[in-house]
Amino acid sequence: MAKFRNLLIHRYGDIDDSKVYHIICNNLDDLELYLAEIAAMVKCDL
Template structure:
C-alpha cells in the first residue's frame, strides 16, 4: 500500500489541472497570434513550469512518503515512480523529457523557440494530464 497525504495530493493536483487548463486555452490560439505576442509566450512558459513542477512535486511526495530511492534529478523522479508501477515506460520517458525541458525553461529561457512552446501546447500537455490520471489511479488501487 502506498502512503500519501490526501490534502497535499489534492492541492498539487489542483495546481496541475489549472496550469493544464491555461495551457490548453493558449494552444487553441492560432500559431501566428501566439508566437507573435511575448505576453502569451511568457504565460505559456510560466504555466508549463507550474504544471511540470506540480507533477514533479506529486511524484516526490510519494517517493518521500514511502521512503523509496531518492531521485538524482527531476527527470529521475518520474523514473522512480514509474518503477513502482504508477505508469508505463513510454509515459515515463515523455515525462522525463518534459522535466528536462522544464530545466531549460528555468535556466535557458531566452533560448527557447516560440514555435517549440506552441508545439508543446498542442501536442504534449496531454502527457501532464495523463500523468495525473495514472498517478491518482495508482494511489486508489492500493
C-alpha cells in the same frame, strides 16, 4: 517534458515561442496523466 522544464528554468533566454507552442500541443497526454494522478490522490482517504 522534463527537458522542456529544464529549458524553461535554466535557458529561458533561448526559448523559441513556436517550439513552446509545439511542445504544449503535442505533449498534453503527459499533463493529462499527471492531472489524473493528482485527482486520484485527492480522492483517496489518506
